[in-house]
Amino acid sequence: MTALLYIRTSMLDVAYEAHGPADGTPVILLHGFPYDPRGYDAIAPVLAARGCRVLVPYLRGYGPTRFINEQVLRSGQQAALAKDLLEFMDALSIPQATLAGYDWGGRAACIVAALWPQRVRGLVTGDGYNIQDIAKSLKPRSPVTEHRLWYQFYFHTQRGVDGLTANRAQLCKLLWSLWSPSWAEGPSLYDQTAPSFDNPDFVEVVIHSYRHRFMYAPGDPALEPIEVALALQPPISVPSISLCGADDGVGPAPEEDDDVEHFSGFYRREVLPGVGHNIPQEAPQATLAAIIELLDRR
Template sequence: MIKFALTPTLTIAYEYHGPDNGAPVILLHGFPYSPRAFDEVAPALAAQGYRVIVPYLRGYGPTRFNSAQTLRSGQQAAMAQDLLDLMGALGIEQATLCGYDWGGRAACIVAALFPERVRGLVSGDGYNLQDIPNSFQPSDPETEHRLWYQYYFHTPRGVEGLRQNRRELCQLLWRLWSPTWARKDERYSLTAAAFDNPDFVDVVIHSYRHRFGYASGDPALEWMEEAVAKQPVISVPTISLCGADDGVGPASLVDEDAEQFSGFYERRVLAGVGHNIAEEAPQETLKALLDLLSR
């Protein structure tokens, strides 16, 4: 069931499962994905009595900006503020959060800055707060190679390429990022329509420019970006799920994020899983959520 929540910036479309009085769980997709990533997770949680909310992020599906004048920002603080605004609109004081990629970043920021609002966190690939002040530092060549699409989006050619070929380009990313997942082409056809949102291109381009300092952010969110720049630790109970076959950033042998978590923390590396963690490994995602919810 799709419902809508009116927030100060957006009218957020979200899929709803379970009873109204259940403990809330919010599931957050990334780029270039959609709520379809949680098709096998949300109903299973609802069947156990949880109130499950799966929003379309800004720029995806039926979610819309309330004003034509609003900056189509894709910065990390905007995603986190959208999550807070959604929780406020739905009267949710505290929720268990699960997200990966853009959605994981929103969840991690809220967990870091507003720990009282988060019962537990399942994060795709650990600590997802961008360190923008140090983004000018180059990575090793192999990592730089995997980030080619981000640099492409920094150019006018990349903007037009995404605008003209959004479905083909995003499908290529699915194939590169989940190289060992047999169902990627089958499942992609269920998600691609979410990219037809009129703000998709602008939000995506801004996201990948802002994170490298090539685009200004929303002035109203500068306070949050400044707080995130300090790379605060996350104190809420957290399970990190990492895809061993992730084409964006394969799971390292050593957990480099452990020091960013001060409470209960566990890292689980998933063999044969790429970047689209929740959709490729729904049972492992569900287990991580239930493990936290039962604590």
């Protein structure tokens, strides 16, 4: 069992798992919603055996990670996730790391790679360019896409708040099955992750995340400069590999890569057959190969 460690940032006591030598090449692995570090159980030890220092934090609102201040906004906006990652690196005196993430974690990784490229050696991103274009969020999308996003619209209502509060385990398990329909092992692994949703801030952070991205909730004023920068949809210049699940129930990979224009450096996309939304846990070998490819580039 990997020991649980803590580091304090300006907002959080971040719980994280660490693998490998303390002086190894830093790799940070970031989970999404509704997942946790268990998604990297088949990946972190292999990277550690190669001499990497592998860090797998629990995002705000998940597992043992806690806010320091009881009064602060439980923001789930994209700028908050990115600032958490940057401060996590600062607190651990990591000048540069290879980042891998998907969903919320992929968003944090993409933002840091775009706005602070000197801090990122390489980026493995689940489903490409994950920086939200909030200004366009209210534009209707295809009915098929809107249907897949039902949970986000549910969270815009008080009924959704109450439903997530009362039924978080069942609701998140449903999302696992809908988003990874061909992942046979998913149902048997869910119970390992579900306790992370018992965090006292989970509901508030999740609700704020899905409301803010549609402009139905204000953000943290302290994070506005980051949001202003993200509104410009900044390019990502660091070496990047995008892994996309062909069976992703949130958004299957399109035949043509419409994210390529957002990457100005080395970039390639790989579509993974039979893989859904939880990319590292469903396709650990492909995820490992992508991370190692970037580590070996220099």
